[in-house]
Amino acid sequence: MSSTEHSQNQRSKKAESATDATVKNSESAAVRGTGGPGNPSARTRTHPRNRRTTVFAPRLQALLDEHTGKDLVRLEPDTIGIAGAELSDRVLAARRATETERPTFKPLHGRSISKAEAASVMRTVGRDVRAALDGPDPLPADTDLSGPWPITGHRFLRDLVLRDDPWRLRVLMSRLLEIDTKVTWTTIVTGAALPRRPRPGPHLTQLANLVAEAETYQDRRYAMGMYRRAAAPVCFTVSTLVANALWLGSPFDDSASDRAVLYEAMRLLPPSWNLLRNRSPEYPAVDDRIGPGDDILMLPLLTHRDPALWDAPDEFRPERWDALDPDDTPGYLPFGHVSERCWGRHLVMPLAELLLGHIRRTGLIVAPGQRTAEVPLLGLLGVRTVHVGHRDKVRRT
Structure with missing residues (x-):
C-alpha cells in the first residue's frame, strides 16, 4: 500500500483504535432502539419503528453508553475525544483542516490536491449531477x-449520475472499494493500463472526460483516482442516508x-461520525485538558445525541426541524463545521430527496418482519441492510 493510501486510512484506524479503548471485557454489543434505551413509553408505542432495534458495533455502542453527554474524554494516551458542541466549535475553528485531514481530497498517488483543483472537480461533479436531475425524467414513476x-x-x-461512462470507470463505484484500499488501488492501476481507453465526448460525464483526456498512464491513473474520490462519496452518502432514514422512521x-x-x-x-484533527499547537490553547501531543477525534455521533442539546435525543422526531435551521444549530455537524462545510452537501440533499420522495409516493416501507439492523464500525455510519418492499407484499411478521 502506498503512503498516500496509508494516510487515507488514518482517520478510520485512529477511530477504531480509540474506540477500542472504551470497550469493556464483553464484546457483545448492546442494542438501542430508535425510541431510545430506558424509555419504556417509547417502546410501547404502536409505530413500527419502535419495534426495531439498531445494533451498533461494540465499539460504537461503548462510546454511546460511556461518553454521551460529556464534552471531552480521553480515549487513548495520545487521543482526546470531543463531543461538546461549544468545545467542538472552538477546536474546529482554531485552524483549517490540513490536506491529510480532509475527508475526500487527501493527497492522491503522492500528489497534493490544491483547494482550487478540489473545487474545480466538485464543480465538475455538480454539473454531472445537475445534468442527471435536469433530464427529462430522472426517476420515472x-x-x-x-x-x-x-x-x-x-x-x-x-446509473443515473454516471450514465454511459465505460465499465472501467463505473466499477470504481463498487461499495467493496469503500473498505479495501488495496482492491481500490489495483482496480485503478488496471483500468489506467487497459487499451482502448474511452474517447472524449458528450456521451461521457464531464468527470469521465477528465480521464478520457489524460495523455499518459500516470495522468490516467490520477484522473481515475479522482473519479473515484469525487463520484463515489456522492453515491455512497446518498444511498446510506436514505437507508438510514427508512430504518429509523418508515413509514413516515x-x-x-x-x-x-x-x-x-x-x-x-451521521454518515461521517468522527472527524480527525492531528496534534497541533493551536489546540492546547483552546482547552488545557488537551496536551501538545494529543490528536483529537471530533465525535458528531455523540454530539448529535447530547441531552443538553436535544429534547428526547434518542428518538426519531423529524418535526423538530420545523423550528431548527440545520446550518445554525449548535452541535449539528452532518456536513462538517461551518468553516469548512462538505462541498458535496449540495449534491447529496437533492439526490436524497429525489429517492426518498419516490419511495414514499410508491408506498415502499421497511419490511415489518425485519426487527434488527446492524451498524458496522467501518465505512460510512449506516445500517448494513434494510429490506424495503411494497406495503401489500412485505412480510408482516
Missing part, C-alpha cells in the same frame, strides 16, 4: 426501488417533509 438498501439506491444512483407521517426526515436521520446516524 414506475421505477421499483424495492429490495435491500443501501445497495439498491447505490446502483440506481450510479405525511406531515413530515422529506428534508426534515433526512436531517433527523443524519442527526441519529
Whole structure:
C-alpha cells in the first residue's frame, strides 16, 4: 500500500483504535432502539419503528453508553475525544483542516490536491449531477426501488449520475472499494493500463472526460483516482442516508417533509461520525485538558445525541426541524463545521430527496418482519441492510 493510501486510512484506524479503548471485557454489543434505551413509553408505542432495534458495533455502542453527554474524554494516551458542541466549535475553528485531514481530497498517488483543483472537480461533479436531475425524467414513476438498501439506491444512483461512462470507470463505484484500499488501488492501476481507453465526448460525464483526456498512464491513473474520490462519496452518502432514514422512521407521517426526515436521520446516524484533527499547537490553547501531543477525534455521533442539546435525543422526531435551521444549530455537524462545510452537501440533499420522495409516493416501507439492523464500525455510519418492499407484499411478521 502506498503512503498516500496509508494516510487515507488514518482517520478510520485512529477511530477504531480509540474506540477500542472504551470497550469493556464483553464484546457483545448492546442494542438501542430508535425510541431510545430506558424509555419504556417509547417502546410501547404502536409505530413500527419502535419495534426495531439498531445494533451498533461494540465499539460504537461503548462510546454511546460511556461518553454521551460529556464534552471531552480521553480515549487513548495520545487521543482526546470531543463531543461538546461549544468545545467542538472552538477546536474546529482554531485552524483549517490540513490536506491529510480532509475527508475526500487527501493527497492522491503522492500528489497534493490544491483547494482550487478540489473545487474545480466538485464543480465538475455538480454539473454531472445537475445534468442527471435536469433530464427529462430522472426517476420515472414506475421505477421499483424495492429490495435491500443501501445497495439498491447505490446502483440506481450510479446509473443515473454516471450514465454511459465505460465499465472501467463505473466499477470504481463498487461499495467493496469503500473498505479495501488495496482492491481500490489495483482496480485503478488496471483500468489506467487497459487499451482502448474511452474517447472524449458528450456521451461521457464531464468527470469521465477528465480521464478520457489524460495523455499518459500516470495522468490516467490520477484522473481515475479522482473519479473515484469525487463520484463515489456522492453515491455512497446518498444511498446510506436514505437507508438510514427508512430504518429509523418508515413509514413516515405525511406531515413530515422529506428534508426534515433526512436531517433527523443524519442527526441519529451521521454518515461521517468522527472527524480527525492531528496534534497541533493551536489546540492546547483552546482547552488545557488537551496536551501538545494529543490528536483529537471530533465525535458528531455523540454530539448529535447530547441531552443538553436535544429534547428526547434518542428518538426519531423529524418535526423538530420545523423550528431548527440545520446550518445554525449548535452541535449539528452532518456536513462538517461551518468553516469548512462538505462541498458535496449540495449534491447529496437533492439526490436524497429525489429517492426518498419516490419511495414514499410508491408506498415502499421497511419490511415489518425485519426487527434488527446492524451498524458496522467501518465505512460510512449506516445500517448494513434494510429490506424495503411494497406495503401489500412485505412480510408482516
